[in-house]
Amino acid sequence: MILVLAVLLGVFLIWAALFEFDTTIRAMGDVIPRARTQVIQAADGGVLSELLVREGSVVAEGELLSVMEKERASAGYQEERARVTALEVALLRARTEIYDDETLDFGAYQEEIPGVVRAQREYYDQRKRGLQEELGTLQTNLDMASVELQMNERLLETGDVSAIEVMRAERQVNDVRGQMLEIRNDYLEEAHQEITRTEAELESLRYKLNSASNILDHTEIVSPVAGVVKYLTVTTLGGVLRAGDELMQISPSEGGVVIEAKIMPADIGKLELGMLVFIKLDAFDFSIYGNLQGTLEYISSGTLTERDASGRDEEFYLAQIGIDEEHMARESNLSSVVLKPGMKATIDIRTGSKTVLNYLYSPIAKTFSGAVH
Numbered sequence: 429m430i431l432v433l434a435v436l437l438g439v440f441l442i443w444a445a446l447f448e449f450d451t452t453i454r455a456m457g458d459v460i461p462r463a464r465t466q467v468i469q470a471a472d473g474g475v476l477s478e479l480l481v482r483e484g485s486v487v488a489e490g491e492l493l494s495v496m497e498k499e500r501a502s503a504g505y506q507e508e509r510a511r512v513t514a515l516e517v518a519l520l521r522a523r524t525e526i527y528d529d530e531t532l533d534f535g536a537y538q539e540e541i542p543g544v545v546r547a548q549r550e551y552y553d554q555r556k557r558g559l560q561e562e563l564g565t566l567q568t569n570l571d572m573a574s575v576e577l578q579m580n581e582r583l584l585e586t587g588d589v590s591a592i593e594v595m596r597a598e599r600q601v602n603d604v605r606g607q608m609l610e611i612r613n614d615y616l617e618e619a620h621q622e623i624t625r626t627e628a629e630l631e632s633l634r635y636k637l638n639s640a641s642n643i644l645d646h647t648e649i650v651s652p653v654a655g656v657v658k659y660l661t662v663t664t665l666g667g668v669l670r671a672g673d674e675l676m677q678i679s680p681s682e683g684g685v686v687i688e689a690k691i692m693p694a695d696i697g698k699l700e701l702g703m704l705v706f707i708k709l710d711a712f713d714f715s716i717y718g719n720l721q722g723t724l725e726y727i728s729s730g731t732l733t734e735r736d737a738s739g740r741d742e743e744f745y746l747a748q749i750g751i752d753e754e755h756m757a758r759e760s761n762l763s764s765v766v767l768k769p770g771m772k773a774t775i776d777i778r779t780g781s782k783t784v785l786n787y788l789y790s791p792i793a794k795t796f797s798g799a800v801h
Contacts, residue, residue, distance in 0.1 A: 452706070452776035453698060457689030457749065459709075459771040463680040466653055468493060470669040471646040474501075476662060485657040487678065493657075494675060496647040505640040512633050513537065514544045519626045521548045525555065525619040559615050563608055570604040577601050655680040685751065685767045687722065689775050690744035693731060698779045699724065705749045709765070710772040717761050722749040724777055749775060 478495035481487060517537050524532045532552055534545045577597035583589040655678040662675055669675065687707060691699065707720040726748040736742045756762045 451779050453691070453695045453779055454774065454776050455689040455691055455695075455747070457687040457707075457747075457773045457775050459685050459767050459769055459773060460688045461655075461680045461683065461769050462686050463653060463683040465658075466651075466655070466678045466680065467674055468649060468651070468676045468678060470496065470649070470671065470673050470675055472496075472501075472643050473669050473671040473673065474647065476665055476667045476669060477647075479663065479665060481657045481660075481676070482663075483657055483660045486681070487651045487655060487657060489651060489654045491651045492648060493651055494649045496649070496669070498644070498647045501640070501644040501647050505637070505644045508633065508637040508640045510541070512630065512637050513541050515626055515630050515633060517541065517544050517548050519623060519630065521552050522619045522622045522626065524552065526616060526623070555615070559611065562611050566604055566608045566611070570601065570608070573597065573600045573604055649675065651678055653678060653680045654682050679769055684753075685769060686725070687749040687751070687773050687775060689747045689749065689773075690734075691727070691747050693743055693745065696727070696745050699727060699747075699777060701725065701727065704778040706776045706778070707749065707751075708774045708776075709767075710774070712765055717765060718759070720762065720765070721752040721755045722775075723752065724748075725750045749777075 475497040476494060477497045479493075480495075481493050487493065517534060520534060520537075521532065532549060534548070538545050577594070577600075580589050580594045580597045584591060584594050657676055658679055659677040660675075662669065662673075687705075701724055703724040705722040705724055707722055708714050709717070709720065724747060726746075728746040730745075731743045732746055733741050733743050751767065756765065
């Protein structure tokens, strides 16, 4: 009898020394979209004019979700646009004066703002005409002074006038030429100053126009991602929203899903990214569907705190597990499994393996080590 027991014990010890099983860390998790839920807000506030979706609506990326009242935003944009285009036309006219271009072409502005173009063309013609009249008068004076100078130069040769008279005539010619040059310079300087002033004002107005354009664009609220509408917070047309108020949330339908789990601080030292994870979904009977497999993809850098049901603060690390879709495709029992955000899961993260003998010996070793110390 003793021999039989000894043989059985020997067989057991051999088996216990050779047979290995996985060591795991267990945690509870939830299926969540890999891309985070998108919060849709009213960027600039206003009155809700149209609501084109409802909770559960499936939307595409860029699809129109709602429209805010546009009248004031549109009026503000048009006002700023009119001020900008008026200054652009004035700038074009002033630059034409600088380059002394006889053909003043306002291009598309003639169709957009004909009244402003007409006024600027009249102002251009008026300034040109005034310059030409002043220069014309001085040119007449210059011609007369030049004739007088020529006559005095001939009379100086015959001795009928003195050199002083010739010098006086030369000075008069130079004075008239100087007046003509000064008038041209004043004309150009006025145009230069107007260009500098207008460009500075345009820079400020274009910034305001860009802001007004953004406000107008924000009256049409579109979906940033493809997904499903949830948590529609405002459903009343005519409702007033403040800037930044939440209108709805969209759960992304693209990008796949991951398992998000809470890891206790006592277990974190055993985990490394890339570890194999076995996943049991509460929605699918384990005896029929078995395990899904995944990989530990992310562990938070520090602990997070959350209040549990009893009101106590609970610390944990947040982890994310990526699903092995190739494994799901290979296993026939998993081919019909569709993962949806909100599903509950039990996860077992494989940290290694040990023999049965090691497992049985570990408590004894810990007790002995504690007694020695």
